[in-house]
Amino acid sequence: MIVISEATEQTELSTSAKENKLMTETAQLLGFKVYYIPPDFQDCGTAENALWHIPQYAEETQGILVGYIPELERYQAIYQAALDKGIKLLNNPLEHQIAQEFDMFYPLLQGLTPESVIITSTDECIKASELLGFPVFVKGAIQSRKQQGWKSCVANNLEELTELTAKLLKLKYAARDRIIVRKLVNLRYQRFANNGFPMGREFRCFIYNHQILKYGYYWDGKDDLSKLSTAEEEQVLNLAILASQRLQVPYIAVDIGQLESGEWIVIEIGDGQFSGLSQISPLELWNKLGERVQ
Structure with a gap:
């Protein structure tokens, strides 16, 4: 299995960066072939340029990407560039999207997970609250703001729900323009x-x-x-x-x-x-x- 890693050698690393580095070093320890790519295309321009140093594999080989949650377009580009090299990432772009975006996997998990409503604007908060009642858990399609604490995730009334929704919609990385309102469970x-x-x-x-x-x-x-x-x-x-x-x-x-x-x-x-x-x-x-x- 081939490992394509976004790990860096920076001295001050975030929690995610430290974990990427640990996963990459462990893969090397076990003998997996590791290739490094930059965490964005700012300097190299394209996925093809980011993967230029990876050799062409004669037989299709499974690969895994170790890094930060990418924008869908970035994942699609890396997946195709790797495939052109003969490396097939474990999840194709659609599979990645289904696993990563809440509104993609939620319809498939009916009965297994709390009832949820997907909204795209503060105007839809009233309808969501009428369907679910209060309190509700509020998150983006990709991530919540639980690192900021309980009040950054839980709305007890319409005013709080509207406020949390407005804040999340500004966080493109976490929300991708969709907000998930979930029935709060204990x-x-x-x-x-x-x-x-x-x-x-x-x-x-x-x-x-x-x-x-x-x-x-x-x-x-x-x-x-x-x-x-x-x-x-x-x-x-x-x-x-x-x-x-x-x-x-x-x-x-x-x-x-x-x-x-x-x-x-x-x-x-x-x-x-x-x-x-x-x-x-x-x-x-x-x-x-x-x-x-x-």
Whole structure:
């Protein structure tokens, strides 16, 4: 398997950049062939120029992109440029879009995840609130603002929903012009993050071709809720696999959370190439993925 990496050697790295670097170094340690590309086309201009140094492979070889969540156009360009070199990324552009954009995967997960409404303007907030009631969780099609805390994600009335929607629509990277309004559900939790966000009992599962590679507790740090009984583990993994079967995307990360009632639900889906590790060992994940892809 070929690894195309956006990792850099900068001294001061963000959390995502540190993880990209760790994943890349681990891949090299295990003997995967790694090629570096810039995290944008500002200097090189095109995907073809970014991948110019990668040799032509005579036989089609599986590849994986390690980096930041890309704009769809960037992913499409890199996918095609790599394919022209004989390297086929694990997810094609449509599969990447289905896994990454909420409004693409939500219709496929009916009954497995909280009821949600997709809106594109503040004018639609009234209709969304009438359908879901309050409180609601508000996020972009790609990302939420939970790093900024609970109040940046939860609306208790129409005024707050309108305000959160307006702010998110300005964040093109997170929203892509679509806002997701979700019925707020109460997850089991034991701790709060530093920003006051409740750390719900949630597990991230990496799946390739409907088979679990590795799973781990979503949040960092020690937490009694991170331990699953045998029966709970079976419930979590079965639900994650069911979600993957509905999506029919080769490589995904599925987040499964537990309600206060004890029921397990799907929280989020992501393209596995760009999903954070949570408490999963990169060495173990690469090993499993390498075995399955081969």
